[in-house]
Amino acid sequence: MVTNSNNGKKNDMDMETEKARLLSLATDFGFDEDAARLCLHQIVQLYGDDGQEFVTVEHCGDDYLARLADCTQVDEDWDTPIEVDSTSTRAKNDAFENLDQFCESEEEEAETHAFDDLNEAFNKDMDFDVEISADKVPFQWLFPSPATQGKTTKYKDGLITPFCSTSIKPTIQEPSTGGITFDQLQALDDFDLAAIAIFKHKSLRPLQRKACETAMAGKDCFILMPTGGGKSLCYQLPAILSQGVTIVVSPLLSLIQDQVISLVEKFDIPAALINSHQTSSQAASVIQELRKQSPSCKLLYVTPEKIASSDTFWTLLKSLQAKGQLARFVIDEAHCVSQWGHDFRPDYKALGMLKQQFPRIPVMALTATATQDVRKDILKILKIPHAFVLEMGFDRPNLTYEVLLKDPKDSLKQLGQLIMERFSSQSGIIYCLSKNECMDVCNFLNQKCRIKTLYYHAGLGSRARIAVQRKWQRNEVQIICATIAFGMGIDKPDVRFVIHNSMSKAIEGYYQESGRAGRDDLPSTCLILFQKKDFSRIACLLRMGQGRRKDRFKVGMEQARKMQAYCAEKVRCRREMLLEHFGETYNRKLCQKGINPCDNCRKLSNR
Numbered sequence: 041m042v043t044n045s046n047n048g049k050k051n052d053m054d055m056e057t058e059k060a061r062l063l064s065l066a067t068d069f070g071f072d073e074d075a076a077r078l079c080l081h082q083i084v085q086l087y088g089d090d091g092q093e094f095v096t097v098e099h100c101g102d103d104y105l106a107r108l109a110d111c112t113q114v115d116e117d118w119d120t121p122i123e124v125d126s127t128s129t130r131a132k133n134d135a136f137e138n139l140d141q142f143c144e145s146e147e148e149e150a151e152t153h154a155f156d157d158l159n160e161a162f163n164k165d166m167d168f169d170v171e172i173s174a175d176k177v178p179f180q181w182l183f184p185s186p187a188t189q190g191k192t193t194k195y196k197d198g199l200i201t202p203f204c205s206t207s208i209k210p211t212i213q214e215p216s217t218g219g220i221t222f223d224q225l226q227a228l229d230d231f232d233l234a235a236i237a238i239f240k241h242k243s244l245r246p247l248q249r250k251a252c253e254t255a256m257a258g259k260d261c262f263i264l265m266p267t268g269g270g271k272s273l274c275y276q277l278p279a280i281l282s283q284g285v286t287i288v289v290s291p292l293l294s295l296i297q298d299q300v301i302s303l304v305e306k307f308d309i310p311a312a313l314i315n316s317h318q319t320s321s322q323a324a325s326v327i328q329e330l331r332k333q334s335p336s337c338k339l340l341y342v343t344p345e346k347i348a349s350s351d352t353f354w355t356l357l358k359s360l361q362a363k364g365q366l367a368r369f370v371i372d373e374a375h376c377v378s379q380w381g382h383d384f385r386p387d388y389k390a391l392g393m394l395k396q397q398f399p400r401i402p403v404m405a406l407t408a409t410a411t412q413d414v415r416k417d418i419l420k421i422l423k424i425p426h427a428f429v430l431e432m433g434f435d436r437p438n439l440t441y442e443v444l445l446k447d448p449k450d451s452l453k454q455l456g457q458l459i460m461e462r463f464s465s466q467s468g469i470i471y472c473l474s475k476n477e478c479m480d481v482c483n484f485l486n487q488k489c490r491i492k493t494l495y496y497h498a499g500l501g502s503r504a505r506i507a508v509q510r511k512w513q514r515n516e517v518q519i520i521c522a523t524i525a526f527g528m529g530i531d532k533p534d535v536r537f538v539i540h541n542s543m544s545k546a547i548e549g550y551y552q553e554s555g556r557a558g559r560d561d562l563p564s565t566c567l568i569l570f571q572k573k574d575f576s577r578i579a580c581l582l583r584m585g586q587g588r589r590k591d592r593f594k595v596g597m598e599q600a601r602k603m604q605a606y607c608a609e610k611v612r613c614r615r616e617m618l619l620e621h622f623g624e625t626y627n628r629k630l631c632q633k634g635i636n637p638c639d640n641c642r643k644l645s646n647r
């Protein structure tokens with residue numbers, strides 16, 4: 041530390057050196073130089089003569105950046121944590137708590153209008169439209185259609201009931217006509233059968249089998265698998281094979297919708313959701329089902345705030361338990377419980393209550409993005425210290441990692457050209473930091489590049505979000521421009537590229553978001569368009585959220601610094617950097633010699 045012994049005062053030279061260091065800290069992180077000088081002057085005045093020894097990067101660097109972020113004029117519209125928090129919008133009517141109010145609400149109308157504006161804007165230039173009239177939105181997903189529910193359903197390899205309890209073995213009523221013989225089928229156990237017959241997978245991945253066995257043995261377990269590793273099956277399969285209802289806590293509206301739609305529509309598995317955006321009648325029909333002596337629903341998806349705040353929900357859980365119909369609790373994206381994680385959700389903290397209130401009901405926690413500290417935190421907060429831990433490496437060998445410097449003059453043109461030259465007609469996601477950025481990028485791609493694109497952020501109403509997601513999922517649009525409100529857990533197999541138009545706030549977030557690419561195991565690209573200035577935007581964003589709490593801001597800045605270091609790195613293997621972040625040792629030769637080397641390893645090989 042640069043000080044002298046003169047009553048905490050520095051000599052002039054020391055002071056100038058420290059000021060230069062602070063200034064370069066601010067400009068390195070992309071802040072405007074004039075603003076940085078002004079703010080530095082204020083900080084020096086604030087510390088006064090007696091506090092000069094504290095005017096160092098080490099002592100007041102974060103405070104300086106925080107102040108600078110506060111002074112920076114931002115005209116960006118961030119997704120607030122509350123909005124991104126799943127469906128939450130606690131301010132809105134809670135349909136679950138107000139079952140008597142059958143309101144086809146003004147709120148929904150307003151949401152629809154917001155999206156209509158967007159739609160109208162698109163239609164001026166593009167020859168496609170987005171339908172979101174109420175009758176077209178898939179709200180009948182709650183259970184499979186009455187025609188199939190509870191009946192024997194025809195599957196490719198024979199006839200099998202769509203779900204069964206542990207005591208009832210699946211009934212094979214016809215010899216197989218597909219690639220698997222009747223004898224082979226008979227040799228399979230419940231897990232294989234369900235995986236093949238219901239989910240149409242050829243086999244279970246090794247860790248999936250272990251996870252299913254552990255869950256069926258009634259143990260608490262903690263599953264760490266890479267993005268796209270197949271975590272969902274680890275709880276969906278036991279849910280189908282167990283008696284009663286499995287409660288799945290999941291953080292994002294998009295994720296819940298994706299899962300429930302897929303379970304019900306693709307696999308005929310009775311699944312339901314409860315969230316604050318449902319109308320009272322929709323919530324009532326789910327609750328009515330769950331109040332039955334033996335509910336047919338196998339998986340109930342809920343948002344964390346439901347667990348944190350709804351007495352009605354707790355009563356429902358207790359009655360399910362009393363009937364022997366509460367199978368297990370699943371905490372998907374469990375890293376959200378830890379405030380040291382990149383995606384902390386305050387409501388996730390209340391999930392420890394589940395084990396406290398229902399000590400005999402097993403808990404399964406799953407995540408793809410937890411550092412060693414976050415892992416410890418998860419077990420502690422969920423009160424499952426002795427959970428069986430199942431873990432596999434986080435590497436995604438089919439993904440190529442790359443960083444390009446953003447063109448300061450015309451970054452939109454650069455982005456458009458990049459997509460047209462390298463990802464023409466391929467499905468992709470472009471991540472943006474703010475709502476405005478999402479809309480600007482989306483409009484540019486539609487209007488100037490004729491690339492069918494829709495945007496998704498927490499400001500859209502639930503119906504609009506569903507409509508956008510569906511259009512993209514069905515390849516009716518090529519690209520979705522999104523904030524982090526979209527992403528976690530989303531499973532579209534053929535996403536060939538994920539471009540970050542602004543860097544993520546943290547490495548974990550980046551791994552999570554880029555993990556939407558290549559879930560069909562085919563080569564795919566994860567690319568960041570980087571400029572220093574994005575760090576200063578993140579600092580502003582952090583200050584907007586919980587960043588005014590000093591500890592949160594410090595953690596946020598630390599995470600953003602690591603992200604920036606990843607982007608600025610010109611030599612080290614990017615894959616190695618990502619995996620190292622999660623405590624994994626990785627030999628970069630694997631990247632260099634693999635079929636999808638990162639940009640830095642490619643450069644090394646080309647020398």
Ligand SMILES: Nc1ncnc2c1ncn2[C@@H]1O[C@H](COP(=O)(O)OP(=O)(O)OP(=O)(O)O)[C@@H](O)[C@H]1O
Pocket residue numbers: 241242243244245248265266267268269270271272273407408528529530531533555556559
């Ligand atoms: N045993 C299997 N065989 C073949 N494909 C599988 C198998 N298990 C899962 N999959 C497929 O892998 C893809 C990813 O699965 P899933 O969405 O469960 O990943 P995840 O681990 O939850 O990832 P994320 O962390 O991103 O949420 C899905 O398309 C799923 O159908």
Ligand SMILES: [Mg+2]
Pocket residue numbers: 271272372528529
């Ligand atoms: Mg998942």
